[in-house]
Amino acid sequence: MRRAIAALITTLAVAATATASAQEPRRGGTLVMGQSTGTTSFNNAVGSGTGIMVPGAQIFASPVMHDDKWNPKPYLAESWELSPDALSMTLHLRKDAIFHDGKPVTSEDVAFSILTIRDNHPFNTMLAPVERVDTPDATTAIIRLKHPHPALLYAMGPPLMPILPKHIYGDGRPIKTHPNNSRDVVGSGPFRLVEFKPGDQIVLERFDRFFIKDRPYLDRIILKTYPDSQTSILELEAGRLLLQPFFNRVLELDRAKANPQLVITNEGYAAVGGINWLLFNNKRKPFDDVRVRQAFAYAIDRDFIVKALHKGLSKVATGPIHSGFPQYSPDVTKYSLNLKKAEELLDAAGLKKGPDGIRLKVTCDYYPGDEDGQKRLAEYMKPALKRVGIEVEVRAPADFAAWAKRMATKDFDISMDAAFAWGDPVIGVNRTYLSTNIRPLVFTNNAQYENPRVDELLNAAGREPDEAKRKLLYGEFQKIVTADLPLFWLTELPYHTIYNKRVHNPPTTIWGTASPMLDVWLSDK
C-alpha cells in the first residue's frame, strides 16, 4: 500500500514537472503566419496597413511598446518624460541597441525617423504637432511640440514609429520609393529580413544581437500570403499555418472554433479599433435631414447583424469610438430596432409612401474586399429597409478603385464603409468627422458632416494633456455625433487571431501582431 502511494506521488510529481516544463518558454522554431494582403514594402514610416505594419514591427524597433492595458513600456527608449507644459517629450535611449548592420542606434536616427514619419506617413495628424527633434547627445532625443499632443505616446508604438537607420534611409533618395524599403531592409528589431518574394512569402530570421537579452524565442517567422480565407483555414487545419491574424470571415472562424487544435481570440485588436458603418451622403437630399438618417437607424437591426450575420463574433458599435479605447463613452444617443418610429420620422420628413408602398429609392455601395463586414451588410440593407418603404439597390463595385472613386467624387446615396482608429482618436477617428477634412479622397469626411462644435471639441481634445478632461471632451463629441448621426455605426469589426495550440503567448497587446513578437514561443504539440 505504502509503495503504491509512493508510486502515485512519484507519478504526480513527474506529471507536475512535465506540465511545468511544458509551460516553460523555449527557444527555437519557425512560426508560420498567414496574411491576406500581400506586403509591398516593409517601411512602416511611410506606409500603413497590416501588410506593412506586421512585418515592419518585427524588423524595426520603436521608442516604446504597449501592453494589453494601453500602458507604454520601454523599448528603444529606457525612459521618457513629458515637460510640465507638455510641449517637449524627452526620450532616453538604450545604449546597447544596434541595427542589423552592426551600427548603433542613436538619437540622430530617432530624430530622422520622427521627421520622416511626420512628413510622409499617410496618417498626417499623427505627428503633425512635432516642430523639431533636438539631440543633445547620442542617447537623448527631445521632441519639441507646437502644442500639447497626448496621442504622441501611442504614435511612438511599434506599428507607427519604426526607428530607421539614418545612414541608410537618409542618403537623399526619396524615402517613399527608397530601394531599401523592400530589399536589404535594415532595422534594429528582433527579426531581420532574409527573403522577400512579393505576393508569396517573407522570411524573417532572429537577429542574434537584438538589444533585449534572450529574446525573441523564435528562430524564424515565415509570412505566407493567402488571399483566399478558405485556403488559410485549410492550412491552419493541416497544421502548416500556425497563426493567422486579422481574420474576419465569420464562417471560417466558426469552423476554426470547432477544431480542437485551434484557438481563436479577439484580443490584440484594441488599438486597431475597427468599426464599420453606413455612410450617408449628408449633402444629398433627403439625407440632409437628420430625421431621415435616424429613421434608417431605427429600421436597421444591429442585433440581428451581430447574432445572425456575424454569428456573435462582433459587437454592436454604439458610436464613433471603439469600445476598447480609453476615450470610449457609453453615454450616447442609442438606437435600436423600432419600425414604427422609423416610419413616423420618414413621414415627418415628408417622405410619404406611394401607392406601391415605396417612399424612397436609394443606391447602396460598399467597400469591397470585406465580405462579412461590408458586402453582406449592404445586402442586408435591402430587406431591412424595405420594411419601412425604402427600396435599396445595392451597387456592387467592381473593385476597390471603382468604389474609391465614388467616395472621392461623392457619387453615392449611402455606402457601407469602415475605418480604423490606430491608437488614438486623433490618428484615426477625427478624419471622418472634421469639417476641415471634407476632401475629394477616400477615407476622409465623406459624409461631408459639418458641425462647428464637433470641430472645436475634436481640436481641443487633441491638445488636452489631462486625460480626464480629454475624456470629457470626447464624451461630448460622442454625444453630439450620435444625435446628429452623419453616419450610422453598425459593428465593431470581428477581427480575430486564429492560432494553433503549439503557439504560446500569442500577441494580445493593444497592437497585437503589429508589435514585436518577443515572447511568442512554440511547443511540439
Added chain:
Amino acid sequence: MALILFLARRLFYAAILVIAVLILSFLLIRLAPGDPVDTLAGQMGGMTEEIRTDLRREYGLDKPTLAQLGIYLERFASGNLGYSYFFNLPVLSLILQRLPATLLLVLTALVAAVVSGTTLGVLASRRPNGLLSQFITVISVIGYSAPVFWTGMLLIILFASVLPILPVSGMTAAAVSGGWLLDSLDVAHHLVLPALSLAVVYLAQYSRLTRASMLDVLGSDYVRTARAKGLEERKVFFKHAFRNAVLPIITIVGLQFGNLLAGAIVVETVFNWPGLGRLAFDSVLRRDYPTLLGLLFFSSLLVIVANQLVDVCYRLADPRIKAS
C-alpha cells in the same frame, strides 16, 4: 537562306504585334474607373492631398494620357519597363521573379495535356465505338465544359478535406531550403493539383481532336494502300496514320497557348500559385499600370514564341511544308 528570310519576316511582324498590343492595352487599362493613387490611399488607410499630388506627379499620372503613352513607349524602347507603383521594384525583376513559376505550371500542364490527350485519342480511335472510346468521350465533354476554377475548387475540397495527401496552396511549403533535391520534390508535390486542373480542359480537347483526326486519316486512301501492301497494323497505325493526324493538334496547341496563359491566371489565383497570373490579377485590382503592361508584353512575347515553335514543329512533322 529561305529559313532566315522566313524568320526575319516573322520577327518583323512580331515586333509590330507587340507594339500594337502595348498601345492597345495602355489605352484599355485607362478605361477602368479609379486610379493607382486612390488604390494606394486605400491600402494605406488614407492619404493627404499633398502626398496624392506628389505621387501622381512622381508616377507621371498628372500628364495627358497620350503624353503618358509617349513616355512609356520611349522608355520601353530603351529597354526600361518602369517601376511597379506598389512594390517599388523594377517591373522587369518582378516579372522575372515570377516567370519560372508560370512557365513551370503552363508547360507541365501543356505536356501533360498533349501527351495524355493524344494517347487517349489514339486509343479511342482504334475502336471508335468501343467502351473505352465512349468513356473518353464522356470524360472529354465533362473536362471541356467544366470551368477551370470549378475543377480547381473541387480538387481542393477533395485533396484538402477528404484525402489530404496533396498541398492545395502555394508553390513551396513554408520552410527554409532543404537542399536542391528536397526543394524540387516539394515544388513537384505542390504542382500536381494546379497542373492537373489546368491540363484537364486541354486534355479533353486534344483527345477529342486526336480521335477525330485519326479516324479521318484511317479512312484515307494511303492507309488503305498501306494495309493492302500487307504492312504490319502497328506500323500503319503509328507511322502512316498518326504522323499525319498530329498536324491539326500542333496547330491547336499553338493557337491555344494564349488561352493556356489566361487559364493560368485563374488556376494561379485558386491555388495561390505565385506566378505571373496572380501578379496580373492583383495588378488589375491595384491599377498597377506599369506591371500590367509589362505582363501583357511578356504574355504576347510568350505567345509569339510559342507560335514560332509551332511553325518549326510543322516543318519537322511534315516535310511538305518545308518544301513549300
